[in-house]
Every structure is written in C-alpha cells, then in structure tokens.
Amino acid sequence: MTSSFDTGGSSTTISARIRALAAEGLATAEIARRLGIRYQHAYKVLKVNDRPSVPAVSRKGPSAPSQTAKPPLPVSVLIDGGFALAGRWMMSPADELVVDLPLPKEVGVYAFVKDGIAHYVGVATMGISKRLYFYGRPGISQRTSQRLNKTLKAELAVAGSIKIYVAVPPDLEWNGLPVHGSAGLELGLIKKYDLPWNVRGAG
Structure with a gap:
C-alpha cells in the first residue's frame, strides 16, 4: 500500500x-x-x-545518570509471588471477547500474560470475575475496559492466546489503620515493572 x-x-x-x-x-x-x-x-x-526532551548536558561536570528503564514482568515472577493461572482470553464464534473458564469472585489482582510476559496488571475491587466481564462487554463510559477490549481483540487476531493470572492477597493493618492488600500489590507491580498495556504509571 x-x-x-x-x-x-x-x-x-x-x-x-x-x-x-x-x-x-x-x-x-x-x-x-x-x-x-x-x-x-x-x-x-x-x-x-x-519522552520529554532532555536538556543539554552542563559542561561543569559529568551528566547525571539516566533513569533506568523498568524491567518486564515474567510470568515466573508472578507465580513465585503467589499468582495462579485462572483462564485464557478467547474469541467466541460471535467474535466476542470471553474467558474459557469461570473466574474467582473474590477481590484480587489480575495480570494479562502474552508469550510469558505480563502486559497488563489490574485490581478488581468488585471481584475478579465481575471486573473481567466488563472487558468482554464494556459499558459506554468504561474507557479502560473499551481500550483493553480493543487491545485484546487485536492481540488475539495474531497471538495464540492471552493468559489470565490472578492473586488474592489479604488485607493488612499499619499502626491500626486498614491497608488494602490488592490495591497495594497492583500499585507495587506497576511501579516496579514495565507493563505496556497499563496507561497509568507510578512515579
């Protein structure tokens, strides 16, 4: 063309x-x-x-070291950390995005894995099964679900499968205050690893 x-x-x-x-x-x-x-x-x-433009290096001294790029998140790290395979994204005969197995209903963290590398991590505060349902049938106002629906469909058109790994970490306490285990795990993974389908970064 x-x-x-x-x-x-x-x-x-x-x-x-x-x-x-x-x-x-x-x-x-x-x-x-x-x-x-x-x-x-x-x-x-x-x-x-x-990336923002990098200012010219000052001649008064050596340049500051550049920020190290975040590493990818291998599925082996997820498994070692307590994640388990829960299912796979597939295309139905009606060209709808579906999961091949029933998913857990608990609140937790999920990861979409392609070729052994996690490409997306999210937290399901409404329950894993319900949250992932909306990726297959996103509402008109659900921008993240709409974006991931398009991404997953495009990937499945050329890839064999997209695997779904899940973890259900416990909630914790800090100095008598509640700490949401799933939300903290999601943020920690986004902060540490390169996840190309996650739009939100963690500085």
Missing part, C-alpha cells in the same frame, strides 16, 4: 507511520498488525516519542 509516508521503507518512515496511526487512536497492537512489524518495535517508537 502506498501512502504519503512511503519513502523506501526506511526506519524513519516506519516510525512516522507508527506515530501517525497512534495519533488516529489505534492501539499499539493494531498498529503493529497493520504495518506487519513486531509489537515491541511499535511500542518502543511510541514510548520514545512520549
């Missing part, structure tokens, strides 16, 4: 096409599928594009 971006297929041209499609509101997985490139290629281009 010829477009105004085509200049011989250079890496600069591909990067421009990735940014243009992202500006149109396409998910990273859909951009990768359309351009026939790897997901990580599109993700890195968009991530670099979102």
